[in-house]
Structures are given as structure tokens and as C-alpha cells.
Amino acid sequence: MRTGVHRALLALAGLLLLALGGAVLAVGLGAPPPSWWLHTGPHDVLLTRAERTRWRDAAWWWPTVIAVLTVLVLLALWWLTATLRRRRPAELLIDTGDGAGAQLRGRALESALAAEAAGLEGVTHAHVVLRGRRTKPAVRVWLQLDADTAPAEALAAFTAGPLTHARESTGLASLPAEVRLGEVKHRAERVT
Structure with missing residues (x-):
């Protein structure tokens, strides 16, 4: 949502400045001024002498x-x-041992980590965002847990499983992670 609003505002500001600049250029080159134009012709000044010296x-x-x-x-x-x-690296540089290296797309690592984390017992949904630099990445993870899942057990399972697999498969010495745990919203059970 924020990026959509940001892009819309940026596009609107760009179009407004482009239209205004094009109108100034066209009138300066001798085109007839539009009906909304403040001045009457190409030889008008933007600020008159009285306006410039008023203050x-x-x-x-x-x-x-x-x-x-x-x-x-x-x-x-x-x-x-x-x-x-960029807040998120588009790709990671992976040392392959042959001196050339390889590039791993950041979104591929995010989706692989999220898919493996969502497959853990007691985790209903996982969202992963890659942060940091290309050579020293970090991950931010949001895990939604079932109501009866212990947070410590889910965190330990994530650290030992998906996070360790991602670190080992990329060949990174460390892969810092910030994990946020939440509970799946559910309706209260009725007792009759």
C-alpha cells in the first residue's frame, strides 16, 4: 500500500511538473498561451519590477x-x-569456491525460507523479508502460530530447521534473523 501511494504521488508530481515546464517552454518559444496562463505572451516577465521590489x-x-x-x-x-x-537486496553473492561465485535472487531465498517455515509443526503462516547487504544479509521473519503451539518450541524449530538450511545452502558464515511470533486469530469456543 505504501509503495503504491508513493508511486502515485511521485507520478502525479512528475506529470504536474512536466505539464508546467512544457507550458512555460511552449509560451517562451512563441506558442499562444493557454487560457489558464498567468501572463499574456512570450515577452512577459514572471515577476514585474513592482512585484520584485514590493518586499x-x-x-x-x-x-x-x-x-x-x-x-x-x-x-x-x-x-x-x-x-x-533499496532496503532489500535483489540478489546475494554466494561463494562457490571456484573464485567466480554465483548470484542467488533474494526473492528465491525469501520464498524458500517461508515455505519451509510454514511447513513446521504449529506454524500456520510464515512471511520472510531479506534485509542487509548482498554480502551480509539478514532476515526478518513473521511466524503465525497455532493457539496451542509453544513459542519457544516454534522458535527453536525454525532456528534448527529452515534458518540453518538457508545459512548452509548459501554458504554464509552467519545469517542473523529477527523473528516475530504471532498467534492465529480464532473465535472463542462456546461451552454449553
């Missing part, structure tokens, strides 16, 4: 304008870096 005597005006523009630029840069940064 000249106010000592707060230019520092405020510069501060607001600086905050907007910093927010745009933060948004850009947050968009470009």
Missing part, C-alpha cells in the same frame, strides 16, 4: 524565501534518496 524594505522577506526554498530542496533530495535506496 525590499521588509528585512524578513528574503531570508524567509531562501529558507523555504532550501527546505523544499532538502525535502526533494531526501525523497529522491529514499526512493533510490
Whole structure:
């Protein structure tokens, strides 16, 4: 949901800026201005002399304008870096022993771990997310347990089974894991 909203907002902002920039370019090259355009022709200035000098005597005006523009630029840069940064590695580098190495897709490891964890006794659903870097991955696991399953036993079974298999099959020295346990929601039983 968050990524869908984020992409929609990014697309909307991009389309708005593209339309505005295209309109400015078209009017500047001599095209007739659209009906919603603020100015009358290509030789109009964006700010008239009166508009530019209106706040000249106010000592707060230019520092405020510069501060607001600086905050907007910093927010745009933060948004850009947050968009470009990957939180999940797309693939892992596996040492095969021959010096060349291999690449394992991160989603493949996630789905294999989740499938094996969901097959454990007392676990009804498992969700796995790969975190970290390509050379030092970590996993975040959510396990939904049956109502009568002991959390310590489920955690021990996951650590000894799926997590150990994943670490050994990838050849990693360690595979840190954050495991969150939850209980399957069920209705209360009626006693008559």
C-alpha cells in the first residue's frame, strides 16, 4: 500500500511538473498561451519590477524565501534518496569456491525460507523479508502460530530447521534473523 501511494504521488508530481515546464517552454518559444496562463505572451516577465521590489524594505522577506526554498530542496533530495535506496537486496553473492561465485535472487531465498517455515509443526503462516547487504544479509521473519503451539518450541524449530538450511545452502558464515511470533486469530469456543 505504501509503495503504491508513493508511486502515485511521485507520478502525479512528475506529470504536474512536466505539464508546467512544457507550458512555460511552449509560451517562451512563441506558442499562444493557454487560457489558464498567468501572463499574456512570450515577452512577459514572471515577476514585474513592482512585484520584485514590493518586499525590499521588509528585512524578513528574503531570508524567509531562501529558507523555504532550501527546505523544499532538502525535502526533494531526501525523497529522491529514499526512493533510490533499496532496503532489500535483489540478489546475494554466494561463494562457490571456484573464485567466480554465483548470484542467488533474494526473492528465491525469501520464498524458500517461508515455505519451509510454514511447513513446521504449529506454524500456520510464515512471511520472510531479506534485509542487509548482498554480502551480509539478514532476515526478518513473521511466524503465525497455532493457539496451542509453544513459542519457544516454534522458535527453536525454525532456528534448527529452515534458518540453518538457508545459512548452509548459501554458504554464509552467519545469517542473523529477527523473528516475530504471532498467534492465529480464532473465535472463542462456546461451552454449553
